[in-house]
Amino acid sequence: VATLRQLDKSTFIRTLVGVLDPTSDRPMHRQLADSIRDRIASGELAPGARLPSEMALEQETGLNRSTVRRAIEILRSEGLVDVRHPHGTFVRKRPAETVIEVSAGTIRARMPNPTERRAHGVPEGVPILVVDETIYPADRTALRIVPRD
Amino acid sequence: VATLRQLDKSTFIRTLVGVLDPTSDRPMHRQLADSIRDRIASGELAPGARLPSEMALEQETGLNRSTVRRAIEILRSEGLVDVRHPHGTFVRKRPAETVIEVSAGTIRARMPNPTERRAHGVPEGVPILVVDETIYPADRTALRIVPRD
DNA sequence: TCCCATTTGTGCGTATGTATC
DNA sequence: GGATACATACGCACAAATGGG
Numbered sequence: 001v002a003t004l005r006q007l008d009k010s011t012f013i014r015t016l017v018g019v020l021d022p023t024s025d026r027p028m029h030r031q032l033a034d035s036i037r038d039r040i041a042s043g044e045l046a047p048g049a050r051l052p053s054e055m056a057l058e059q060e061t062g063l064n065r066s067t068v069r070r071a072i073e074i075l076r077s078e079g080l081v082d083v084r085h086p087h088g089t090f091v092r093k094r095p096a097e098t099v100i101e102v103s104a105g106t107i108r109a110r111m112p113n114p115t116e117r118r119a120h121g122v123p124e125g126v127p128i129l130v131v132d133e134t135i136y137p138a139d140r141t142a143l144r145i146v147p148r149d
Numbered sequence: 150v151a152t153l154r155q156l157d158k159s160t161f162i163r164t165l166v167g168v169l170d171p172t173s174d175r176p177m178h179r180q181l182a183d184s185i186r187d188r189i190a191s192g193e194l195a196p197g198a199r200l201p202s203e204m205a206l207e208q209e210t211g212l213n214r215s216t217v218r219r220a221i222e223i224l225r226s227e228g229l230v231d232v233r234h235p236h237g238t239f240v241r242k243r244p245a246e247t248v249i250e251v252s253a254g255t256i257r258a259r260m261p262n263p264t265e266r267r268a269h270g271v272p273e274g275v276p277i278l279v280v281d282e283t284i285y286p287a288d289r290t291a292l293r294i295v296p297r298d
Numbered sequence: 299t300c301c302c303a304t305t306t307g308t309g310c311g312t313a314t315g316t317a318t319c
Numbered sequence: 320g321g322a323t324a325c326a327t328a329c330g331c332a333c334a335a336a337t338g339g340g
Binding site: 027028029063064065066067070085086087 | 307308309310311316317318319
């Protein structure tokens with residue numbers, strides 16, 4: 001198993017490096033973020049999968065750890081990954097979705113402040129849905145419009 | 150005018166420093182972000198107002214520029230400020246809100262990816278409202294539920 | 299046109315702390 | 320206690336974009 005995991009990791013990094021272009025106008029941390037984002041979108045990095053550690057990414061991309069961290073920070077702010085200290089960085093799993101039925105009101109969305117984040121258990125990079133005054137974490141809520149009775 | 154501006158700036162920084170506690174468990178960059186966020190919430194820093202430059206904040210808080218930048222990054226990811234290179238960092242003005250009337254469908258919210266950000270002109274730290282397949286930038290959109298005809 | 303000052307952006311390096319196994 | 324891995328904080332240098340003179 002150790003051998004297989006090692007192989008998978010090497011493959012991931014090799015292709016990762018393949019798309020990094022130091023001569024590009026696009027900053028390196030954005031390129032790295034793009035690359036990982038693509039792999040998440042394609043399913044190559046499935047929900048729950050762990051990304052290589054910062055040190056591993058640093059070594060195998062040749063980038064500085066700060067640069068690697070900035071890439072991860074981007075994905076974090078997009079709600080794509082979940083950084084668990086000191087376990088690693090994981091592709092976020094979408095929690096089970098609760099459907100809320102609404103038949104009236106005004107709906108907005110925005111990023112929560114830290115107080116709201118704590119109060120409602122909203123992970124980083126996840127907005128909130130605001131129905132009139134009521135707050136729902138957007139990663140686990142869908143609003144369904146239903147005719148008023 | 151120069152004198153007045155200088156006075157305002159000094160006042161701002163003094164109070165800013167006043168709430169920074171190096172012995173606290175809370176990281177310095179979060180404390181700084183908290184402090185500025187409070188000032189935005191209270192209206193002391195009105196929409197459109199410019200924050201002190203990174204160098205000014207660095208000098209007057211005694212924090213490193215990287216630490217100052219991390220504080221600003223937090224506010225940015227919350228959609229509170231708008232960083233314009235090389236002009237400075239400004240308290241974000243809420244754009245005029247467009248009310249969309251919906252009478253059916255499913256509504257979700259999430260952070261946009263860079264492609265969607267560009268396509269819909271969504272600033273950083275601003276989520277999108279997704280009505281079935283249609284995307285609306287959440288900073289300028291409110292959805293009003295209306296009875297189906 | 300060009301230079302300069304200002305301000306944010308990018309990228310590197312280093313050290314130490316904290317949490318978990 | 321040690322190993323691992325992320326968190327915080329410092330520092331430095333140079334690039335890029337804009338505006339003023």
